[in-house]
Amino acid sequence: MRALVTGAGGQLGSELHRVLAEAGDDVAAASRDRLDVTSRDQVLGVVLGLRPDVVYHCAAWTDVDGCEADPDRALLVNALASRHVTEACRLAGSHLVAISTDYVFAGTATRPYVEWDQPDPRSAYGRSKLAGEREVAAGCLGAAIVRTSWLCGAAGPNMARTVLRLAADPRRDLAFVDDQVGNPTFTSDLAPLLRRLGVARLPGTFHATNQGPTSWHGFAREVLAAAGHDPGRVRAVATADLVPPRPAPRPAYSVLDGAALRGLGIDPLPDFRDPLARLVKELTHG
Numbered sequence: 001m002r003a004l005v006t007g008a009g010g011q012l013g014s015e016l017h018r019v020l021a022e023a024g025d026d027v028a029a030a031s032r033d034r035l036d037v038t039s040r041d042q043v044l045g046v047v048l049g050l051r052p053d054v055v056y057h058c059a060a061w062t063d064v065d066g067c068e069a070d071p072d073r074a075l076l077v078n079a080l081a082s083r084h085v086t087e088a089c090r091l092a093g094s095h096l097v098a099i100s101t102d103y104v105f106a107g108t109a110t111r112p113y114v115e116w117d118q119p120d121p122r123s124a125y126g127r128s129k130l131a132g133e134r135e136v137a138a139g140c141l142g143a144a145i146v147r148t149s150w151l152c153g154a155a156g157p158n159m160a161r162t163v164l165r166l167a168a169d170p171r172r173d174l175a176f177v178d179d180q181v182g183n184p185t186f187t188s189d190l191a192p193l194l195r196r197l198g199v200a201r202l203p204g205t206f207h208a209t210n211q212g213p214t215s216w217h218g219f220a221r222e223v224l225a226a227a228g229h230d231p232g233r234v235r236a237v238a239t240a241d242l243v244p245p246r247p248a249p250r251p252a253y254s255v256l257d258g259a260a261l262r263g264l265g266i267d268p269l270p271d272f273r274d275p276l277a278r279l280v281k282e283l284t285h286g
């Protein structure tokens with residue numbers, strides 16, 4: 001398989017690069033300095049030059065509060081760039097696997113969201129990612145859109161790393177919100193599933209997360225427990241009590257149900273505590 005990964009310098013892109021290379025794929029890892037996905041010329045040049053079997057589109061502007069402050073830039077990076085990648089894949093005959101997010105949903109549901117539920121993003125980030133999904137769906141018949149949530153991996157900043165860093169100071173007050181619930185998902189599990197979807201050229205929208213919905217407070221407790229610290233150190237706070245308040249609204253409940261994968265007989269990713277334990281070991285023991 002010849003594969004191209006956009007955003008290959010990021011948390012998911014770097015793990016995917018590793019997984020694809022280990023599987024024997026001929027993989028071009030395009031980080032932002034090699035391929036700026038907002039440049040239509042660059043995207044067409046790289047994709048039509050390589051003509052990969054599969055393009056894994058991981059590049060995105062993922063700073064949720066940054067997007068809220070600059071929605072135009074969010075649309076440029078997360079929506080218009082997806083148009084370019086989609087066009088290039090259509091012209092090159094490449095299968096496209098585009099990554100999206102639980103933040104396309106409002107978060108007001110009382111049961112997990114399935115792929116066919118109506119998106120209703122409440123943040124500029126979520127709106128820009130949904131616009132990107134629409135570019136992919138409209139522009140490249142047969143493309144896959146994979147929504148995931150609360151990503152953690154060895155590369156890049158994420159909540160697991162943040163909790164570990166804060167917990168290293170025993171005097172540090174550890175307070176996390178208990179009124180935002182989602183599925184922590186680990187790149188070490190997600191990346192092989194993305195490859196599987198890419199190789200099979202499966203079309204349509206998929207929800208792919210680790211199992212075990214929890215709040216950020218619950219997740220922080222699990223991180224501490226995995227690292228051998230006292231989970232009781234973590235205090236629960238409400239989103240409304242955060243000082244200062246976060247600029248972008250987050251969904252209160254964005255648990256994704258992988259109904260499409262299940263229907264195709266593809267096993268769900270395991271409970272998040274398994275990959276969490278591996279990641280904590282890797283981060284704390286080198």
Ligand SMILES: NC(=O)c1ccc[n+]([C@@H]2O[C@H](COP(=O)([O-])OP(=O)(O)OC[C@H]3O[C@@H](n4cnc5c(N)ncnc54)[C@H](OP(=O)(O)O)[C@@H]3O)[C@@H](O)[C@H]2O)c1
Binds near residue numbers: 008011032037129156
């Ligand atoms: N992180 C999460 O919790 C989460 C949850 C659900 C879904 N997702 C989705 O999962 C995907 C991967 O996220 P991630 O956690 O790996 O994010 P990440 O670590 O921020 O990686 C995104 C990568 O895209 C790059 N990028 C930004 N603008 C670009 C541009 N114009 N051209 C090329 N590359 C550009 C970034 O480079 P710079 O660092 O140089 O800006 C970064 O390396 C994204 O689609 C994201 O929306 C993430």
